[in-house]
Amino acid sequence: MKYSKATNYALHIMLHLAVTSPDQRVGVQQLAEQQDLSPTYLSKILTKLVKAGMIESSSGANGGYKLKPDWENISFLDVIDAIEGTTTLFGGCLNNDPDCMIQEIMFSAEKKMEEELRHQKISEVAKKTTVVL
Template sequence: MKYSRATDYALHTILFLARNGSEKKLGVQELAEKQNVSPTYLSKILNKLVKEGMIHSSPGVNGGYSLGPHWEKISFFDIIQAIEGKTSLFDCCLNSNPECSIKKVMLAAEKNMEEELRTKKISELV
């Protein structure tokens, strides 16, 4: 199982912002340089995080990105879901069969992983 590179950038961006201080702003250029990624690509990721209320965007010369008001509560799962969406990792080819035993095992494993990721907060790494 593999998450997209966008999820990696999102997780690291939130961590950089947290380590920078909850009130301080970082520009997209600086955040992109820290991760060796295109500012244009990172902007698309940041827009998803802004939409979810995890970070704030301030335009202008002194603008940039900063953490949202309850950033300490942001879990790894919250960030992953903001980037990857809410669909299941496993897609059973026998969708018409609700009793599929393989699907039951895969969904149970996914649920366990999600519960673990919900308990891990970015604030624990700061």
């Protein structure tokens, strides 16, 4: 099981915004330099976070990205779903067997993982973070 690099970057970007500037706009160039990413690649990640309603963007001289006012409620699972989508990790059983024990176990494990990620809030991690990311 592996999430994409984009998800890893998205989680770090959200935490960075929460720690350094939750109420201030940050330009894509500044974020790209801080995360050591190309602005083009970063823009694709930021677009998904905007569409998911986690951050807002504005253009112009004072433009950039910032967290939405209710950002304290954003969970790790919210960010993962914004980047990866909400499909299951396990593809199901062979021959679509409805009594497949393997599928039952895999889906149960995935639900437990999702529950843990749903409880982990970006704001709680930000409170514990002492270094600027």
